[in-house]
Amino acid sequence: MSKVLQISGAMPGLGYANIPKEIIPFLASYNLIPQLLSQSIIELAIAPITCTQAEISHALEQFYQHWDLTSPEKIEDWCLRYGLTPEQLELLATRKLRVEKFKKITWGHQLESYFLKRKRYLDRVIYSLIQTENKSIVNELFFRIAEGEDSFAELAREYSQGSEADRCGIIGPVELGSITPNFAQLLYTSQVGVVQPPVAFGNSWLIVRVEKVISAQLDDFMRQRLLQENFEAWFQEQLNKLSPEEKIWMGINTKSDQVREVA
Template sequence: MNKTLQLGDRDLLPPEIIPFLASYNLIGQLLSQSIIESAIASITCTIEETSHALEQFCQYWDLNSEEKIQSWRLRYGLTQEQLELFATRKLRVEKFKQLTWGHQLESYFLKYKRRFDKVIYSLIRIENREIANEIFFRITEGEQSFSELAREYSQGPEAQTSGIIGPVELGSMTPNFAQLLCTSQVGVVQAPMPFGESWVIVRVEKFLTAQLDDFMRQRLLQENFETWFQQQLNQLSPEEKTWMGINTKPAQVQEVNAA
């Protein structure tokens, strides 16, 4: 078995590999992958799944003959079993997600459904309160349309879309603004309200209810996986966290001397 790591025209001996990885700041990536590898160690694939994964792997790396496959495997010092594990890694990660969180997706979705719901709304934002009130009056009295006034007066990027924004997930908004939209009736123009340093006039155009379809299931599995992974990072030693680029120092509190 080859006892060196070939990188281009350079051969790295085992004692050189870790310093080499450290010099390119790759230790953190190695640690993160080892966390995942430990989690999926007990996940297995069927013979058919392994065969399909190997076929896709060889196509990707242009290993179109048994000779090329063996040469590639020997170059990186992999046994056939290790090659199969490498080829099926992505599938085993997906199986791990499904086995760990698949049974609770419906309850998770229902718990957080509101932040997945989307809304389309019209918006005009103005810094001057008097002008905002005047615009609101023109809309409610039918003197000018919302879209026309948005193009003319709104002081944000929505001016380029006639005031229309969305569809936007409620979970991506600030809680206060999401609450404002959720409590608004579709088609009803809301009177100017202070928001940050501006006054906003809002009209909800349409609510789009989130569905627990295949795309959403994959998204929720990934969210749970990322939460789990962050928890694993929090359990690392201070030295390992340093390699991962995680700040382990407590926030410094600056003392303010009285004048």
């Protein structure tokens, strides 16, 4: 057993996150080492990030409210209980803010170009669908809709074999990036309001009509989402740089969602 557990390859130039050997058995017994190593990777990354005095004061105020620390005595007792200095308390209280600052500093300048690259997959679509394994009837249904003999909604409710039948064939809005690529391509290239001829997908035949395309916008919500996407990709890169021993500690093959737990 090594004397300390180290993050040695994830963040070159930012030093080491050392864990004293006497607490390693305790951490291992509760399966806490993966979490602690994950936290260490992020902590090393945000170490250079600073906050203004106003930001620190606001973060501390929120922290005190969360923990019901309503007096200086309660704050002092809380710090003594967990062995924290005032400086460590500030770091703890501002951690979330420093992570957000790290995201903006690292990827904020490239969000516009990243958004344009991803926009096709972020656009949402509302479409009508009839799916059936009955090949002999699908062409008849298509022509009945195209000729105006029956509405798409009526035939979807009667003939579609998926849950969309309960919604008169309507699905969405749904992001194109969350749909099977071949089917997403069909929707992406379809003209709004035009019924597409039957196409085979797996064991089913589909009739599709795009009802509406909702273009993705680079608003505040989208910016936060794209920053998080970049952050998660960066975190995975750091895991890939770990030494074999560190990867064993991390259980890296089963920790793809670890960043969501720690950030």
